[in-house]
Amino acid sequence: MRTPLVMGNWKLNGTKESVATLIKGIEAAADAATNVEVAVCPPTIFIEQVANLVANNSIEFGAQDVSTNVEGAYTGETSPVMVKEFGAKYSLVGHSERRQYHNETDAVVAAKFVAIQTHGLIPVLCIGETLEERETNVTTTVVETQLKAVIDVAGIDALENCVIAYEPVWAIGTGKVATSEQAQDVHAHIRTWLAEQSKVVAEKVQILYGGSVKAASAKELFSQADIDGGLVGGAALMIEEFVGIIEGAK
Numbered sequence: 001m002r003t004p005l006v007m008g009n010w011k012l013n014g015t016k017e018s019v020a021t022l023i024k025g026i027e028a029a030a031d032a033a034t035n036v037e038v039a040v041c042p043p044t045i046f047i048e049q050v051a052n053l054v055a056n057n058s059i060e061f062g063a064q065d066v067s068t069n070v071e072g073a074y075t076g077e078t079s080p081v082m083v084k085e086f087g088a089k090y091s092l093v094g095h096s097e098r099r100q101y102h103n104e105t106d107a108v109v110a111a112k113f114v115a116i117q118t119h120g121l122i123p124v125l126c127i128g129e130t131l132e133e134r135e136t137n138v139t140t141t142v143v144e145t146q147l148k149a150v151i152d153v154a155g156i157d158a159l160e161n162c163v164i165a166y167e168p169v170w171a172i173g174t175g176k177v178a179t180s181e182q183a184q185d186v187h188a189h190i191r192t193w194l195a196e197q198s199k200v201v202a203e204k205v206q207i208l209y210g211g212s213v214k215a216a217s218a219k220e221l222f223s224q225a226d227i228d229g230g231l232v233g234g235a236a237l238m239i240e241e242f243v244g245i246i247e248g249a250k
């Protein structure tokens with residue numbers, strides 16, 4: 001059995017005050033949900049604050065992005081080693097906003113995946129199709145290509161120690177959540193495709209759904225056989241919504 005994981009991606013949001021309020025507001029629910037892993041990915045500048053706020057509760061945290069470089073003349077970057085030093089467990093990689101606004105190719109995503117694992121963090125590998133790709137029936141080809149790019153570089157066994165987040169681009173931040181059937185179909189396809197390469201990986205890897213998850217939609221999504229929790233953007237900034245989503249994963 002895979003443990004459900006509910007992860008908040010705060011994107012470029014927060015103040016010192018709102019970060020403290022948010023963590024205080026969700027910690028009781030996170031602690032009470034003993035069969036659910038709860039994590040947040042704050043903007044890098046809030047990582048130390050979050051590390052302090054979660055020191056005595058069960059909330060884990062991660063980065064939204066890291067560099068492939070560990071140190072040196074790379075202005076503006078944050079290395080996985082730095083993030084790890086503050087106690088982070090995860091780093092997102094390949095989020096559609098990074099692919100779209102920062103031109104991160106599959107090759108860059110694969111290099112970041114390796115850097116994240118090499119330095120002791122768990123990559124949360126985001127994949128998913130655009131609306132046009134869904135409408136032209138290439139969803140499964142798109143997610144396979146995105147996964148293959150990482151597997152070709154890191155090897156299939158590396159996926160034993162990662163999280164996959166299936167995030168249809170058309171559902172991210174749009175309010176258009178995939179139906180539980182649409183999401184389950186793709187999750188099942190990903191797991192079957194992985195099983196052809198490694199049954200161990202397919203059985204073990206948590207596959208999260210991401211895209212406009214709300215408290216109202218969480219339970220049904222998370223009750224699908226191949227959906228192991230959610231990567232949550234907008235609703236992760238709202239205490240009641242995020243608590244409802246954690247409860248939906250119990």
Ligand code: PEP
Pocket residue numbers: 009011167171172173174175210211212213231232233234235
């Ligand atoms: C995300 O940023 O990964 C995400 C799923 O955002 P939202 O929940 O706002 O669609």
